């Protein structure tokens with residue numbers, strides 16, 4: 001079915017691009033209907049790029065990461081100044097959100113500290129540090145279960161002078177950590193639930209409020225940390241976490257003389273669906289104001305504030321591009337056709353399947369077409385779950401023409417998808433490009449059959 005749209009349409013607006021509230025201020029549509037991305041005065045034409053490098057394709061924009069992080073740090077620093085807040089602000093990048101080098105390096109250059117969750121992530125930090133790739137003032141927080149190898153690496157790096165702070169996840173870990181020299185932290189399992197898809201009845205992370213409050217003096221305890229979950233959907237919920245976290249922090253400062261930092265974890269969301277949403281600027285204002293008020297009331301020093309907002313910083317810095325390779329009719333459903341794509345939601349954007357992630361989708365070419373169709377997208381694997389249906393509604397995309405390919409952009413794919421990606425049906429992962437300073441670099445080549453086979457033990461020597 002056709003949906004008529006007027007000839008004088010503002011196509012940028014129509015596809016919800018060019019709107020800073022939606023994190024799409026970098027994107028535009030040319031008069032020929034091609035998707036573009038603007039870095040300073042340089043303009044990348046995504047249609048030209050995908051024609052040259054082929055699809056499926058991921059494209060990373062480091063300047064977006066840099067922009068988002070520098071703005072975020074600025075908001076917190078500015079509100080701390082405005083309110084006369086005497087603690088410091090620390091941004092710790094949670095590495096698990098995206099461990100790719102092209103994400104880490106720009107964030108380090110913009111002043112990110114780090115947060116890691118495993119021995120293997122920490123190993124990469126060790127490599128960077130030993131290669132003198134970052135300033136020794138950078139601080140590394142270590143979450144996640146401390147296996148023997150992980151703890152050994154922490155102790156090794158600590159003894160070599162890296163500013164590294166392990167965070168105890170449970171009481172057993174705490175017993176090990178109090179014995180080591182230097183600062184440590186403790187993770188509290190707040191007795192409240194956030195408006196988040198991580199709304200589990202029983203949390204297995206951290207130490208309960210009651211047990212944390214019963215701890216006797218720990219001299220090297222510097223940080224109290226909590227993490228409520230990802231993509232917290234309301235400001236209220238985020239602020240309630242800060243309130244509850246602060247209450248415990250304030251009580252703990254009476255017992256632990258070196259405690260001076262409240263780390264509120266991750267969870268700041270982004271508007272994947274391009275609907276009205278709360279902003280980081282508003283949250284920075286409210287969090288600083290709230291902490292100032294509560295610490296003054298409790299008569300304690302303003303805590304240093306650490307945040308680990310990963311998804312918020314990274315998601316908008318990458319898009320994934322597919323080509324429609326076939327069309328199939330849908331007889332019963334809100335959409336009229338499947339567009340089969342040359343990639344896979346189950347492999348490349350696994351959250352589509354795992355947590356019913358919603359994505360913003362727009363055409364890469366023909367974005368000025370008045371001939372639109374209600375569609376769902378189907379992945380190339382043989383699995384019936386490999387699809388994206390916008391939650392059972394539909395997407396509008398240009399009708400397919402006999403002449404010329406139709407490319408489709410999925411926005412905000414920079415958080416979590418890469419490390420979770422898989423090879424169902426042995427499909428190849430997308431080629432990955434980096435667009436920076438007006439040039440395109442290949443960060444990951446398109447996988448050949450040979451390369452994919454090797455991942456499954458089919459080496460060169462096989463007969």
Ligand SMILES: *Cc1c(COP(=O)(O)O)cnc(C)c1O
Pocket residue numbers: 094096097115143227229230231265266267268308309310311312
């Ligand atoms: C996953 C995680 C984060 C990042 O969460 P986002 O929702 O991406 O901001 C931060 N801190 C901890 C401890 C985490 O486990």
